[in-house]
Amino acid sequence: MLLRRRKPSPQQCSAPAESADHQLVDGAWESYDAELAAARFSGMTRRLPRLVAQVARVAWKASRRDTATTLTLDLLSGVLTAFGLLATAQVLHALFEEGPTPARLRAALPALLLVGAIAGLRMAFGLIASWTSTRLRPQVERVVERRLFEATTRVDLAAFDTPGFYDALQRARDRGLSEAPRVVQTAVSVLIGVVGVAAAVSVLAVLQPLLLPLLLFAGLPEAWAAVHNARMRYRTSYELAVCRRRKWILADLMVDRRSAAELRSFTMRGFLLAAYDRLATQERAIQLRLARRQMITTTTGDLVGSLAMGVVFVALGLMLDARLLPLSVAGTAVLAIRAGQSSLYGLMYSLNQCYESGLYFSDYLAFCEEAEKTPDRRGDRPGPQDFTTMTASQVGFTYPGGLTPALRGVSMEIHRGETVALVGENGSGKSTLAKILAGLYEPDEGEVRWDDVPIREVPSEDLRERIAVIMQDFTRWPMTAQDNITMGREADGERLAKAAAAAGAEQVIKDLPNSYDTHLDRRFRGGAELSGGQWQRIAIARGFYRDAALLICDEPTASLDARSEHALFETIRTNAEGRTVLLITHRLASVRAADRIYVLDHGQVVEQGTHQQLMRQHGLYAELYTLQASAYSDAPTECEASGEAQRRVSADGQPSPGRRG
Ligand SMILES: Nc1ncnc2c1ncn2[C@@H]1O[C@H](COP(=O)(O)OP(=O)(O)OP(=O)(O)O)[C@@H](O)[C@H]1O
Ligand SMILES: [Mg+2]
Structure with missing residues (x-):
């Protein structure tokens, strides 16, 4: 399950108080750093099996052949390691026997050939396994990316208005996705480590069970160093989370084309570069501190590991002296302990890596599972190709997390071939109503029908095919x-x-x-x-x-010049070749010819009728229309003053006839 985010700790990287980039913090990015920083080995081992099982499923789906080959060959390599060590014991045993050297060599030859053959096979298996696991990477990437994009393009539009969903999507996409192939690779490394340690343990158990504690003793210092280094890395990444997030946002602002013009016109360059320098300096200091500490830990691990190896040699000497083992077995034991030591280090290292990547990957999985659960609430009734009347009755809608409804008890009708207009002030709910009519949002109350078919019973894709927005x-x-x-x-x-x-x-x-x-x-x-x-x-x-049967135009002329605007409204008015048009606009002169006008205010239809009817009502529409018309009626006077007489706009907001395009 997704974790609750912790507040940044006081020692975290922070920009000076006077910097404005303190607003660029987004906690979502750092969701797991806190957990990683506090990771305990026991917790890690409890959670890992589930993570590995999830990853194995993804790898299996990506390519059964490559997954099976990688796992089988890695397991076989481990078994061969064990047999190789046992064969080495036989070689040493034959060489350390009494007798003339040629005879001892002859006796050792079969085992020697076996050691060579095993080493050759192991190398071949290792190469093939590394090839198949490399092949697996792009296949895993494809499977996980495809699954994410299938989910994001399918979920209800309303999900994108839910903050939790959006955060989860960002986490799944930013890190979850990129960690998927890494978690597969590290899971394979964990397997290799486990098999390597198991091989060393079984060889020592066969040779002399008393040797087992020596393996643990020799392997632990370096394994400790691996775990300790990983935890320091997590902690650093936690400290750096906010810093990095800010740096990324700053970097985006400095390279993005959309901000390029404003960055220059407001001469923001120095400000942004200074903010970047502050963050980069802090990041470098934290990184250098980590590098120093990691070096100390690694050196300590190596030194203590070498000392432990010295102790192992002394212990082997004492065992030889006490005739607990022959010299050949002691030689093989040294090799087995060395191999086990390096496998244990590799195992610890990859366990940490796998755990880290796995946590981020679990974000991805959680997001996909949640998004795939979102049902398509619509039925499977075939909708009519066209409609005679489209009706919205008592439609109510509140955006997810919204405090007030965007629409309340809205009822309206659109007949085939009509041009119906929606007008109203900013935020009155016009676009929301248009999206509900287009089947993009599901109303909380009331319903929309195409003749006698409620649109919620028509599959979304079918419905959207018939509406152009x-x-x-x-x-x-x-x-x-x-x-x-x-x-x-x-x-x-x-x-x-x-x-x-x-x-x-x-x-x-x-x-x-x-x-x-x-x-x-x-x-x-x-x-x-x-x-x-x-x-x-x-x-x-x-x-x-x-x-499409219905064309919804939501503010289609906001950026058009007067001539194009006029031409477009003419097209809509005359066009549409029998098409039905729902027109949303603030240019009230353009809706005069609409068959019906609905006036929205605070999510409710407050007036409806033709232009003439609404003007006679002296309500909101008449007020807005008169306001606009009076603004335009002043325009010619001003234009005349500037020598631009009679330019384009007549009193009703239309371009003047001579200039119509
Ligand atoms: N995605 C959203 N999430 C939450 N609230 C929203 C969202 N979109 C719009 N709203 C809110 O719903 C209300 C109606 O918005 P809507 O976009 O439908 O207004 P409008 O009439 O189209 O306005 P405008 O004339 O500015 O285009 C507003 O109060 C707005 O804040
Ligand atoms: Mg709008």
Whole structure:
């Protein structure tokens, strides 16, 4: 389960109080550093088997053949190590026998050949196992990445508005994903370590059980150094967590294209570099302290290990003297203890690595399991291709974690072929209602129906196929102009040209170096940069290209110039070739011709009717409309003063007839 985050300890890396980057802290990133810093060996061994089992499942899914080969060959190598040591004992035994040297050599020859054959086999197995485990890496990466992206593209949109979900996603993606192949590799190293220690233990047990404590005695100092170093590393990483997070955010700000212009215009360079220097200096000091301490620990481990080996030699000497073992066995025991010592060190080292990577990987697993549990709450009723009337009745909706409802008791109707407008002040719930009608959010109360079919009974994909939404915060996909319009659908030249023309994007595309094949992102060679309004036309073309029964346009003209805006509203008004349009806009002059206008205020429909009806009501709509119209009616006077008489805008906010595009 995901752990509760601890507060940073006082000794953690902190920027001076006067620095503004103290706001850049995000605790989510450091979720496991606290636990790692406090890791106890017992806790580690309790949790590890589950982690390893989870990893084994992933590796198995990635490639059964490579997983099975790696495990089998590593196990066989361990068994061969044991047999190799026993064969070595036989060689030494034959060599230390009484008699002439040639005879002793002859007697030792079969065992010697066996030692050679075993060493050759072990080397071959080791090479193949390392090849298969290298092959496993990209396959594991693919499996885990694919699973994450399947989950993130499938979950309900509302999940992204839930802070817990987003944090978990960031953790799963930032570290969980990258640790997956590492945890597989380290789990294999753990296995190699276990097999190596088991081989040494079994050889010593066969030779003389009294030798077993000597292995432990000789191996422990270096194993202690490995564990101690790992814990110091964890603690350092905990201390550095906040520091690194800030550094990353600063680094992003200094290299990102989106912040590049403002960074220069507000001359932020010196400020950001100074903040970076402060953090880098602190990080370096902490890193150097760690390096010094690790060196002391490693040296201590090596020194004590050598002393322990000296003690082992003395003990072997005493055992020889007491005739508890023959000289040949003592020689093999030294080799077995040496091999066991290095396996024990490797085991401890990889146990720590595996545990560390495993914790982050468990974030990934927890996220995927949670996201996969999110049910598609919709039914499987086939929705009608089109509708005669789309009805929202008493719709209520509160965003996850929201204190007040974004929509309350909203009822409305859209008939086929109509243009219906939603107007209202900022935050009144227009976009939210549009997303509910588009089936992107599920209402908490009430329902939306296509004729007699509640849309919650229609599978989401089916429903979304029939609705085209031009989003208020549309995405500037870093893809070609064509892909930005077809959005994954098959490209049809004629439809593409019609959609571009309807959106006023024809000229934009003509001006691109490679027409529809131009990448709309300067990071690509030959990529082009579009202006805000040009992008908006592409996004509108996207909506027109989709042959959907309902077209929802949420503020489609926010970045358009007056002439394009007028042309677009004309298209929407006349267009739509029988299409039904839901139009959301603050340009009230443009909704005069709508078949019906719904006015939203604080999540409720407060007025509805045609423009004329609403004007007669003298309510919110009439107030907003008059306010806008009066602002425009002043405009010509000001323009005249500046010599720009009669420019583009008439009293109702429309471009003047002479300039219409
Ligand atoms: N993803 C979200 N999570 C939580 N609350 C949200 C979210 N999106 C919008 N809200 C809240 O819901 C309310 C309605 O927002 P909505 O975007 O529907 O307004 P709007 O009428 O489209 O406004 P605008 O004219 O500014 O586009 C607002 O109070 C807003 O703060
Ligand atoms: Mg909006």
